[in-house]
Structures are given as C-alpha cells and as structure tokens.
Amino acid sequence: MMKEVKLPSLKAATLVVLGFITLVVASCSIKIVEPGYERVQVTFGNLHPKPLTEGPHIVNPLSDFYEFYTKQQKYCFKDLEIPAEDKLKSKSEICTIVSFIPGAAPTIYQDHGTQEEFLMKHLPKKTAEVVRKSGKGIKNSEDFFKEDVQATMVSEIKSGLIAYLEP
16 A cells, blocks of 8 residues: 655645745845955945944845955065165165055045055055155165154155055
C-alpha cells in the first residue's frame, strides 16, 4: 500500500515565498555605519542631503552608498621640489594630516565625487603649489636647513592648505 503524500497548499507556499522575499528585502534595507565614518546615499542619481552617521539606518535597498572617513588621516608626498631664489631646487617630503568635517560628506560628494577622488584631485596638486610658493622668498637653498626658515615654511604651508581645503 502506498501512502498518500499531501502537498502544501498553494496559499501556504505563496506565504512562505513572500515571507522569504520580505526577509531578503528587509535585510538589504539596513545599513550600519561604523564609528568614524559617514555614508552618502544616492538613489537613482538623487543625492540625499543628510549623511548616514554612525549607527544602524533603514535605507532604500536600491541606493548606492559612498563612504567617507571622518577621522584624521596622514598623507605624505615625497620629492616635492622647493625652488629658492638662487635657482637651486631642494627636494622635500611633506606629510599632512587631513580629516573631513562630519556632516560635509554630501556636499563634498556633490561637488567633487568620492573621498578618494576629492583627495587625488586636490591634495597633491595644492600641496606642491603651496610648498613651491613657501620657498620663493628664500634667498639660498641652504637656508632650508635653518630652523626659523622651516618653522616659517610649515606655517605658510599649513595656512595655505587650510585656506584652500576648508571651504
């Protein structure tokens, strides 16, 4: 004798499939932003004006997200040429510490792109420009080794980069 196998009803199968789909969509709708980061949300080309800050967020699962690191980061540039008035060029290594202002990620993304794009477009070029400008008033290239000249140059480089990057 054969036992009769009962198949689940169509309603039960439909509920199970809908439940599974709902679970998948719900799990894709939660984004957790780690401490020290912000995320920018772009949905179908529209930028959301408020960044996603630290913690969990319910979001549109069809959105794209771009992460911005808001803690301090160190960037070093090697072999930057500093011309002196005696027409000799000295090479220097400059390290800058950069941090993004919390809440500024949407504006930066809208105007410049991702964090990496922003940094690669602006930081190396402007750093080299500010370093060259700071060395223009130095008479002799050996003066670059004097502490007072170095302190003046550091101050000029710092203020030049802040004035350019802060806005």
